[in-house]
Amino acid sequence: MSASITGEGWGLLLPTAYFQRLHHWQSGFPPRSRVLVNAHGRRFMDEDASYAVSSGIISAQDGPVWMVFDDRARRDLPPGYAHWNADHVLSEADAGRTLRAGTLEELAGKMNVSADTLQATVDRWNAQLPTGEDPEFLRHETLSAKGAAEPPAKIATGPFFAARTLPAELVCTHAGLEIDSSAAVLDVRGDRVPGLFAAGEAGAGVLGFRYVGGGNAVANAVTMGRIAGRSAA
Numbered sequence: 001m002s003a004s005i006t007g008e009g010w011g012l013l014l015p016t017a018y019f020q021r022l023h024h025w026q027s028g029f030p031p032r033s034r035v036l037v038n039a040h041g042r043r044f045m046d047e048d049a050s051y052a053v054s055s056g057i058i059s060a061q062d063g064p065v066w067m068v069f070d071d072r073a074r075r076d077l078p079p080g081y082a083h084w085n086a087d088h089v090l091s092e093a094d095a096g097r098t099l100r101a102g103t104l105e106e107l108a109g110k111m112n113v114s115a116d117t118l119q120a121t122v123d124r125w126n127a128q129l130p131t132g133e134d135p136e137f138l139r140h141e142t143l144s145a146k147g148a149a150e151p152p153a154k155i156a157t158g159p160f161f162a163a164r165t166l167p168a169e170l171v172c173t174h175a176g177l178e179i180d181s182s183a184a185v186l187d188v189r190g191d192r193v194p195g196l197f198a199a200g201e202a203g204a205g206v207l208g209f210r211y212v213g214g215g216n217a218v219a220n221a222v223t224m225g226r227i228a229g230r231s232a233a
């Protein structure tokens with residue numbers, strides 16, 4: 001009898017600018033002064049929301065998601081990272097892959113979103129978070145929890161940039177051989193396959209569709225690994 005495979009499409013992908021090709025500790029981190037906007041030109045989330053939920057929110061948008069930032073934010077990127085650094089962003093813009101424009105109106109045209117809406121989105125953000133709070137998405141609370149000493153700067157210094165952002169950096173899949181609470185592998189009828197156990201990334205059905213918080217995958221691996229060992233013994 002064949003073992004049951006479950007969890008296709010489950011797991012954790014991190015929000016990723018299209019030009020990130022490495023783990024984020026090597027690729028680097030986007031500017032703090034940025035907004036994520038959807039195909040309607042609107043913000044739709046706390047850009048610093050937990051990685052456990054942010055990709056799900058991005059996936060739920062209909063159409064492309066763009067990270068919008070200005071030249072000051074680009075120039076302020078710390079050196080030393082492979083992709084999120086001032087020169088690399090410039091070279092992506094020179095190549096036409098990151099959108100660049102002298103005004104937000106022109107940028108909106110390249111993004112194919114309403115210029116009025118994008119301008120209103122950035123104006124509203126500039127009037128709120130850089131000088132106080134983000135009442136729509138409470139990003140100030142996230143930044144404060146992360147220990148940020150200062151709020152992000154306004155998005156106000158052209159040229160302006162837009163980089164496509166999508167859930168793409170793979171952390172873990174929750175797919176694999178379906179197991180029960182004893183870590184026994186199940187067959188397609190739901191019966192145990194005699195003598196076969198699985199855990200961690202190999203065993204599936206434990207973590208579900210979404211990653212719900214830091215440490216889940218390692219906790220799953222060590223917990224179900226121990227149970228699998230005991231069951232096998």
Ligand SMILES: Cc1cc2nc3c(=O)[nH]c(=O)nc-3n(C[C@H](O)[C@H](O)[C@H](O)COP(=O)(O)OP(=O)(O)OC[C@H]3O[C@@H](n4cnc5c(N)ncnc54)[C@H](O)[C@@H]3O)c2cc1C
Nearest residue numbers: 023170171172173199200201202214215216217218219221
């Ligand atoms: C970049 C990144 C960041 C992560 N951060 C976190 C985090 O912060 N918190 C968290 O909980 N989880 C995190 N995870 C997920 C977590 O690391 C994994 O879910 C977990 O390590 C899986 O453990 P595992 O023992 O099932 O598999 P693995 O750790 O992949 O171990 C499988 C082992 O089997 C070996 N192997 C493969 N084939 C063979 C073979 N034929 N013969 C012998 N050996 C073989 C491999 O070399 C490997 O050592 C992260 C994952 C990544 C990629």
